[in-house]
Amino acid sequence: MSTRSVVVHPDAALLAKATAARLLTAVLDRQSTAPRVDLCLTGGTVGIRTLAEVAQDPVHEAVDWTGVHLWWGDERFLADGDGDRNETQARAALLRDLPVPAENIHPIPARSSSVPDPETSAALYADELAAHAPDGSSVPEFDVLLLGMGPDAHVASLFPGHPELSASGFTAPVHGSPKPPSERVTLTYATIRSARQVWVVAAGAEKADAVASSLRGDDVTVAPASGAYGTERTLWLLDAAAAGSA
């Protein structure tokens, strides 16, 4: 039975620090029973700030990073190395400082001559997910899947009223994203919901209505974040402003 908790921290800076500490503890806990940990990262200011705080937290040195696999919940469909790619920002914030083997980092394929459109990228990522899935599954069982949330309650690149909300399969191409860039690739709900733990991390007063709508359980067509939950735990990590209690 999946549980849902809401944790509120006073401000965005402490939210990022506390989420980083919580993430490191979750990885260490998992590694006390299994060497392999699968984490799914998010883009966005809070998501990247959390990764930077992981790099700053001395506890990160206690993790056996050689056993950690890193994935992404969505990606801006841009060329490799583009500063707006979530992968690029994650590498700069954290990954370049960690001894994670290159083969354990699973970016969503970037735009290139061989990957000319989000459809190709999404299909390739679905294959990569399947290649690391336990028997009988199509995707890895992420230990923690991080999601930022927009003021419209989007998570990953699942936007209100967009067709990807009802996409079958495990990844989907996105065109016409209301948040630039317009072309993206996203995990679908099926993949998000395969995670043991889903953590939605949000900060700022501009997110308060979306938080309230999502926690109230409004339909995913208007509040996509309401459809993001894990098999064991769903954790909402907020600052006071996003929680509407500032």
Ligand SMILES: O=C(O)[C@H](O)[C@@H](O)[C@H](O)[C@H](O)COP(=O)(O)O
């Ligand atoms: O590619 C992206 O933009 C992110 O994955 C997106 O889902 C982000 O997490 C939210 O838009 C929140 O972003 P902020 O934290 O910057 O508001």
